Amino acid sequence: MYTSPIPPGKDLKLFQPKKNTVLVSHGRPPWYGEDGKHIGNAFVIGVAGGSASGKTHVAREIVRALGSIPTVIILSQDSFYKYHTPEELALAHANMLDFDHPDAIDMPMFVACLADLKECKQSNIPVYSFAEHQRLAETKYLYGATVIIAEGIMALHDPALRALYDLKIFVQCDSDLMLARRIKRDVKERGRGVEGILNQYLRFVKPSYDNFVRPTSSHADIIVPGSNNAVAIELICTHIRRQLQERSNQFxxxxxxxxxxxxxxxxxxxxxxxxxxxxxxxxxxxxxxxxxxxxxxxxxxxxxxxxxxxxxxxxxxxxxxxxxxxYVPKTVVTPVGADSHGKQLDxxxxxxxxxxxxxxxxxxxxxxxxxxxxxxxxxxxxxxxxxxxxxxxxxxxxxxxxxxxxxxxxxxxxxxxxxxxxxxxxxxxxxxxxxxxxxxxxxxxxxxxxxxxxxxxxxxxxxxxxxxxxxxxxxxxxxxxxxxxxxxxxxxxxxxxxxxxxxxxxxxxx
Known part of the structure; x- marks a missing residue:
């Protein structure tokens, strides 16, 4: 894990984009048996829902409610937007590029990174800049997750992603409330204008929700309201703790x-x-x-x-x-002009x-x-x-x-x-x-x-x-x-x- 331990109850350690979160509470116990082999994978949760429905809020509330569970990661789908060409960048800055279509997400990379983390391997997550509408050259190193929460509007869309989840959640929210939240978020966090936000919403966001996002609710194990969801979160956390207890190992x-x-x-x-x-x-x-x-x-x-x-x-x-x-053989010439046969590090x-x-x-x-x-x-x-x-x-x-x-x-x-x-x-x-x-x-x-x-x-x-x-x-x-x-x-x-x-x-x- 690339972050330092964070005491329970303190603010979470965030890295860009801010939806990606790593919380380290008290450390991770053995995830392997006496033969050195893995005895169980990390517990993976998929959280889907419309834009600004409260997916990230639900994910963070699950993290906070889990308390002393060691090393929980929130992995945002937004990190996996595809790299854009100069022509696509021009459309993006004019609010004319569809970021809400499944094709906008690099699904194979999303699946590969999530699969590595689930199998207790390290992964290097791409970093996406909303201000520049571009995937950056840098990556963020992640390792050691016990619980992984993958959230995004298309988190339940791809069958390969769904196959990785131990629990699938859909966050349901009123359309008017989602629009109000989106306007407030994009103005404050992403520097967008209200007119551009509305145009993008009507042109891309709403049709994508109706055609691609809402139908994925049929794959969910549980549907959580986008607000006043404390009871649902507590039920989810109880299930997670029970599953982790079954995977614990002491030897x-x-x-x-x-x-x-x-x-x-x-x-x-x-x-x-x-x-x-x-x-x-x-x-x-x-x-x-x-x-x-x-x-x-x-x-x-x-x-x-x-x-x-x-x-x-x-x-x-x-x-x-x-x-x-x-070491491999190597021959050098000595100061007196003679060959000397030796070794060099390989x-x-x-x-x-x-x-x-x-x-x-x-x-x-x-x-x-x-x-x-x-x-x-x-x-x-x-x-x-x-x-x-x-x-x-x-x-x-x-x-x-x-x-x-x-x-x-x-x-x-x-x-x-x-x-x-x-x-x-x-x-x-x-x-x-x-x-x-x-x-x-x-x-x-x-x-x-x-x-x-x-x-x-x-x-x-x-x-x-x-x-x-x-x-x-x-x-x-x-x-x-x-x-x-x-x-x-x-x-x-x-x-x-x-x-x-x-x-x-x-x-x-x-």
Whole structure:
């Protein structure tokens, strides 16, 4: 998601055109299973109705009524007007171009963008300027929707669009009220004159409503009045919450210490995997590496020493991790005129992605080893009651935001340690949703817990490379005081957590 989190009850974050809205409340829980595959798509709602019938108002009221539902997107059909030729622009500025006919909308692009968002992939939405009557060169990046509301006069017209909707709504409104609203809106927001608005309405808007828009009400699951519709909106939101509850998924406890939950054929718990089973790339255990890890594990280590040796260790890690990038033979001529046969990097794009907060500790080492490449970030935090990872913010490098370039991009994922593997799991899934190839992902961490979620990660994503400085054997269960929930913690002790031993503590707090 390209916006920052917005607390519930605050104004929505808008981007041009203003009908397109993204609301991030408290983050998105896992949308995948333990095998790394999607378990359900985003919930998609189509909202149609006449021009100025109140479609956008209904969509925004649904968003507000949903409250704490994470990441809701309102996607306006107006963004998908076709690109206009100079001749069409002249007609548009003279109010002589029909924007209310189905042919005015780039339906294949609308369907493609909506299908990507529904399938939990990223999409790049076109931006349309009403003042210029033209689609702009820029696009807006969207990712991570739980609920998508597609609204527009033709939202229910195209069969391919209707096939994507989980719920279809038609907003019905009196014609006189729609005309009054349209005049007020176009004068205030689009700089139009009243005479031009009336001419356009009589020539294009009213005939289009009678011929194309109103007949689509027969496809609606529910018809909502254009005003005084609070009861209808509450019924819709109740249905949405029920559908999202059925799609929810929680499995962090099962991947935290998998050998305690995965049973063998005899019914007993399976033993923790061996290092050979995990197929990790571990930094050679030299005296220098042993000395650095000893300093970092020391509870009495000063902050200054901690930062210095974290930088040293991360530099060594990334120098070791570069072996996973592709190389091709290259011959150069030395200063003495002799040929030297060597290798050169064969990667179109390279970038880094920090899993905040602790992943930031590796960023300086990454930049020292891999120069002049972009570094993005993922903000993933644990839910206070369930402990499940929550995707709060996605800020990825530009090469990853477009699928045609993402598939040729090599990504280094940076995190301090892989314990339960929940944040690592979500981060990898996000990159795959953007089109990054699984074998183009290199996950670099200081520590990996052998008895933690790494075995589930290796099973779900066998082609991802994992590079670490050391492997700790133990993951111990504990309880986080101060977080009590009668559903997940009926005894009121607190939320269950898992701690690596010997570990290095909470690196993100140093």
């Amino acid at each position: 962090r406890e099962r991947i935290a210490i998998p050998h305690q939950y995965i049973k063998s054929n005899s019914g007993s718990s399976t033993p923790p995997p061996t290092l050979e089973d995990l197929n990790l790339t571990v930094l050679p255990n030299t005296p220098q590496v042993q000395g650095i890890l000893t300093i970092l594990r020391d509870r009495g280590c000063s902050r200054q020493d901690f930062v210095f040796f974290v930088d040293r260790l991360s530099t060594l890690l990334f120098e070791h991790a570069l072996q996973h990038l592709p 990667a179109s794009h390279i970038c880094g992605v920090c899993i905040q907060r602790s992943g930031g500790a590796l960023e300086r080492g990454f930049r020292r080893v891999v120069r002049d490449v972009p570094v993005g970030s993922l903000l993933i935090q644990s839910d206070l009651t369930t402990g499940e990872p929550m995707c709060l913010q996605v800020m990825l490098p530009v090469h990853v935001r477009y699928r045609h370039s993402a598939e040729n991009t090599w990504v280094f994922l940076l995190d301090a340690q892989i314990g339960t593997g929940a944040a690592a799991f979500m981060s990898i899934r996000i990159l795959l949703d953007h089109g990054v190839k699984e074998d183009h992902i290199v996950f670099v961490a200081f520590l990996v817990a052998r008895g933690g979620g790494i075995s589930v990660l290796r099973h779900a994503f066998p082609e991802v490379k994992f590079v670490c400085a050391a492997v700790d054997d133990e993951m111990e269960e504990g309880w986080l005081e101060g977080v009590q929930d009668e559903i997940t913690n009926p005894g009121g002790i607190g939320r269950k957590v898992w701690v690596m031993e010997p570990g290095m503590g909470q690196i993100g707090e140093m």
